[in-house]
Amino acid sequence: MKQSEVRDVMAISPVIPVVVTPSAEAGVEIARALLAGGVGVIEVTLRTAAGLEAIRAIRREVPDICVGAGTVWTAEDARKASDAGSAFIVSPGITDAVGDRCVELDLAYLPGAQTISEIAHHQRRGLDAVKLFPASIIGGPKAIKAYSSVFPAMQFCPTGGISANTATDYLALDCIPCVGGSWLVDATAVANGNWQDIADKAAAAATLG
16 A cells, blocks of 8 residues: 555545544454445544554455554654555644655555645645644634635545434535545444344444545
């Protein structure tokens, strides 16, 4: 997966599940459930100590799903995520050192942005896709439609505050091939081992857009 192929990642599913997993074992079960529901991509955030081990386990145990690392803030974390088997890297904001490391490692990279100036910064660095976070706070689909008029070549993956009920409002825009969503993997379902709940939500998400 080369850095330039982030749009291929964005095209896998209309929803990229944003996952915080308590353990590597739970991460594997989550990935299996998502794949069973028809979602072939998973973003495992590095917000917990289990993140990297979960990525490594998913890559080994569920090879048919495209696994990436989210909440990546440093070049060293990008390297560790790559070593663990990540196919792509996602950052919540501007992290040029992470972007540079992804170029070195031939990793697909989706950097975060919130403002016009931040989107322009990424475009000047040669990127044509960004994560918009937090999407619901910055103005939702109306704001992104306005952003797209200024950056017609840019694709957006809005994340933050999006639900199954609002995702279609975003996906109706041509500049949005996918959204990031945490609603597919409910913490209660994970705690209870209710993998079917995740599979059912993935099946519904796979039909969006």
